Amino acid sequence: MKRIIVFSIFVFMLSLTGRGFSQGYEFDLNDLEGNSVKLSELTKQGPVFVQFWATWCIPCKEEMKVLNELWGKYKDSGFVFVAVSIDDQKSLSKVKPYIESKSYKFPVLFDTDKNVFSNFGGQDPPFSVFVDRNGSIFKTYSGYMQGDDAKLENEIKEALKIGKN
DSSP states (O other), X not given: OHHHHHHHHHHHHHHHBTOOGGGTTOOEEEETTSOXXXXXXXXXXXXXXXXXXXXXXXXXXXXXXXHHHHHHHHGGGTOEEEEEEOOOTTTGGGHHHHHHHTTOOSOEEEOTTOHHHHHTTOOSSSEXXXXXXXXXXXXXXXXXXXXXXXXXXXXXXXXXXXXXX
C-alpha cells in the first residue's frame, strides 16, 4: 500500500513538471494594497519563487527570513520572490502588520480560498514552487528546516540560468 501511495505522489509531482501558464499555473491575486498581480507578469522579470505561508505557521516565518535575504541578494539578477498568504478571513488582518513589522519589501499576495495553493499541489504550509521564466515548475518544496539556506541559494543560481538568452 505504501508503494502505491509513494508512486502516486511521484506521478503527481512528475505531472507538475513542464506544465506552464497554458496548463493552469497562471494566477491573478491581490497584493497588500489590493493591486492585481499575475504570475505571467512576474516571470517576465525572471524565475519566481512562490512561497505559500500563513501567519500561524512558524516554519513559514523562518523560511521567509531566509528567502528575504536571498531575494535581497539576487533580485537585481532577476530573481523574484513572492509570498502568498493562505490565511483565512479570521487571520487575514494579521498579514500586513506582520510583514510591516519585519520591514519586508517583497510582494505579498492573498489566496484566502486556497485555490492557487491547491492548484499547485499544496497540502500544508510552508509549501513553495519555483517557476522558471517559461512558466514551468522548476522545483517544489514542502516544509522548511534550518540549514536549507545553501540548497535554496544553489537552486536560485541554477534557475537564473534557465531561459537566459
